[in-house]
Amino acid sequence: MFTPAAQAMAAQLGLKQGRANLEAFAETLQTLAQADRNVVAVTSDSRGSGKLAPYGKALPRQIIEVGIAEQNLVGITAGLAACGKKAFGVSPSCFLTARSLEQIKNDVCYSNVPAVLVGISAGVSYGALGSTHHSLHDLAVLRAIHNLTIIVPADNTETRAAVRYAAQATRPVFLRFGKAAMLDVTPAGATFTAGRAVTLREGRDVAFLANGETVVHAQLAAALLAEQGVSARVVSLHTVKPLDTATVLAAGRESRAVITVEEHMLTGGVGEAVASTLLQAGLAPRFKMVGFPDEDTVTGAQADLFRHYGISMEGLAATALALLAS
Amino acid sequence: MTDRDLALKSLALRRRLLRLIHEAGAGHTGGGLSCLDILNVLYHRVLNVSPQTVDAPTRDRYVQSKGHCVEALYTVLADRGYFPDADLDTVCHYQSPYVGHPTRKIRGVEMNTGALGHGLPICLGMALAAKLDGASYRVFTLLGDGELAEGSNWEAAMAASHHQLDNLVGLLDHNTLQITGHTREVMANEPLDEKWRAFGWEVRSVDGHDYAQLTAALTTPPPKGKPLFVLAHTVKGKGVSFMENVAKWHHGVPSEVELAQALTELTAAEAKLREVHA
Numbered sequence: 170m171f172t173p174a175a176q177a178m179a180a181q182l183g184l185k186q187g188r189a190n191l192e193a194f195a196e197t198l199q200t201l202a203q204a205d206r207n208v209v210a211v212t213s214d215s216r217g218s219g220k221l222a223p224y225g226k227a228l229p230r231q232i233i234e235v236g237i238a239e240q241n242l243v244g245i246t247a248g249l250a251a252c253g254k255k256a257f258g259v260s261p262s263c264f265l266t267a268r269s270l271e272q273i274k275n276d277v278c279y280s281n282v283p284a285v286l287v288g289i290s291a292g293v294s295y296g297a298l299g300s301t302h303h304s305l306h307d308l309a310v311l312r313a314i315h316n317l318t319i320i321v322p323a324d325n326t327e328t329r330a331a332v333r334y335a336a337q338a339t340r341p342v343f344l345r346f347g348k349a350a351m352l353d354v355t356p357a358g359a360t361f362t363a364g365r366a367v368t369l370r371e372g373r374d375v376a377f378l379a380n381g382e383t384v385v386h387a388q389l390a391a392a393l394l395a396e397q398g399v400s401a402r403v404v405s406l407h408t409v410k411p412l413d414t415a416t417v418l419a420a421g422r423e424s425r426a427v428i429t430v431e432e433h434m435l436t437g438g439v440g441e442a443v444a445s446t447l448l449q450a451g452l453a454p455r456f457k458m459v460g461f462p463d464e465d466t467v468t469g470a471q472a473d474l475f476r477h478y479g480i481s482m483e484g485l486a487a488t489a490l491a492l493l494a495s
Numbered sequence: 496m497t498d499r500d501l502a503l504k505s506l507a508l509r510r511r512l513l514r515l516i517h518e519a520g521a522g523h524t525g526g527g528l529s530c531l532d533i534l535n536v537l538y539h540r541v542l543n544v545s546p547q548t549v550d551a552p553t554r555d556r557y558v559q560s561k562g563h564c565v566e567a568l569y570t571v572l573a574d575r576g577y578f579p580d581a582d583l584d585t586v587c588h589y590q591s592p593y594v595g596h597p598t599r600k601i602r603g604v605e606m607n608t609g610a611l612g613h614g615l616p617i618c619l620g621m622a623l624a625a626k627l628d629g630a631s632y633r634v635f636t637l638l639g640d641g642e643l644a645e646g647s648n649w650e651a652a653m654a655a656s657h658h659q660l661d662n663l664v665g666l667l668d669h670n671t672l673q674i675t676g677h678t679r680e681v682m683a684n685e686p687l688d689e690k691w692r693a694f695g696w697e698v699r700s701v702d703g704h705d706y707a708q709l710t711a712a713l714t715t716p717p718p719k720g721k722p723l724f725v726l727a728h729t730v731k732g733k734g735v736s737f738m739e740n741v742a743k744w745h746h747g748v749p750s751e752v753e754l755a756q757a758l759t760e761l762t763a764a765e766a767k768l769r770e771v772h773a
Contacts, residue, residue, distance in 0.1 A: 233623060238650035241616045248620020251606060271610055276617055280599060280607040
């Protein structure tokens with residue numbers, strides 16, 4: 170995932186090596202389910218990819234297998250939620266948010282049941298398996314559906330907090346996780362609140378507004394830029410909807426440039442959400458969206474694709490310098 | 496409630512349904528008339544529900560998968576006292592909560608439906624919840640013929656028997672017509688009894704306008720571990736001569752003249768029924 174220079178920077182910053190957010194999710198869910206028999210996981214032959222095999226073994230009555238049938242998975246999750254269960258429907262985001270989009274829209278969001286949908290191995294986590302397995306559309310389509318809180322945690326700490334938030338939410342929630350081992354970027358003592366972004370680093374020249382597995386790269390880029398005398402703010406915009414507009418506007422007002430970073434197609438993603446927020450408030454800082462362009466995605470592992478599209482310490486630092494010089 | 500009482504009620508509710516659709520200027524007339532007897536039997540003889548217990552965790556659940564026949568559902572719910580009859584005059588009106596498909600905003604409606612192929616998977620979730628809780632409530636959904644072309648039904652059909660959901664009932668309003676015409680011409684779905692049996696369901700075929708048959712099929716428990724599929728043979732547009740088995744009445748809205756003629760026919764049928772039993 171990281172170049173040797175980025176690894177060295179991570180070590181210099183003292184970023185602790187964590188596990189995959191998916192693993193943190195599964196472990197947290199199991200803890201919650203052990204304490205509350207109403208917590209139920211629903212899987213579509215996805216307990217292995219969802220890291221839920223230990224959960225399934227420990228709590229066989231609280232995991233429901235539906236087979237490879239994502240529409241059914243979402244309908245069942247909605248029905249469980251309507252009858253008092255804290256149901257987590259867990260399936261690869263590429264299938265969950267495309268094949269069963271209508272069930273998400275109607276059975277969960279329109280019916281307003283407190284179901285949790287968990288898009289696993291999201292973005293380009295599946296890397297070289299190709300576009301069938303990528304979910305670079307999911308946030309765009311979900312953002313356009315009313316009544317859904319969308320959370321994309323940056324690290325294990327945010328993941329654990331997001332799962333706990335979702336378990337007690339009274340309205341629909343979508344959680345999006347990748348499967349790469351993550352470095353922990355959340356500062357000690359930071360509190361997680363859905364809808365409120367976390368500022369990981371203050372800075373006034375440029376602000377990186379990122380989410381999910383891209384956040385750590387922004388964090389490393391900010392440190393690299395600091396060595397060159399450029400002050401960069403880093404924000405984890407973990408909640409895509411509702412967006413923390415106050416934090417976005419503060420970044421727009423207080424920085425000369427704003428760069429959004431996302432593991433998503435640029436169309437309809439968090440970059441466009443930030444851009445519209447800034448423009449409607451009359452703010453027009455220098456602005457760049459980093460993510461996946463509207464093109465046939467090149468083949469490669471997630472790390473290859475991140476580097477290819479500039480989601481890396483070096484790539485993001487170069488983008489910031491070019492933007493500030495423009 | 497006797498069969499005769501139900502028959503009289505159904506005639507009255509058919510008239511109410513037609514007036515509602517005429518006033519709303521929109522609605523699904525043919526399917527509403529074909530499923531009205533099923534709904535009456537459900538709400539008067541089968542479902543353990545009442546306006547006083549809409550939030551009771553142990554209540555039976557009914558989800559109308561063929562959501563487009565919402566006018567029939569609203570009519571039956573109003574008659575059962577879930578909300579005032581006058582509310583029916585607002586269906587589909589500007590800012591009315593009575594949307595043209597089922598919505599949980601309305602007392603007694605369990606889930607928002609309207610897109611086809613959604614009811615059965617939702618009901619699987621509800622039936623699973625009952626099993627997990629060791630609760631005895633049953634879960635019912637009403638499907639339409641054309642709807643069975645949606646693949647999600649068959650995902651659910653497979654999963655229901657896999658999970659041995661003998662507290663789940665799928666009802667088919669089998670009037671053999673859909674918006675374009677005969678289902679056998681649009682997308683043939685027969686033999687339905689064999690298909691559902693092959694998916695592991697207990698299948699019962701009944702006359703969907705016969706209260707005794709419907710009651711027996713819906714109240715006799717299926718074999719342990721088997722979900723129940725009730726194939727209710729119905730007539731689209733049932734009760735109004737010029738609407739029966741005519742596809743254009745799928746969502747045809749009766750004009751003043753047509754409404755008057757339909758009401759006359761239904762009133763005459765009621766008079767005849769009273770005379771026979773007098």
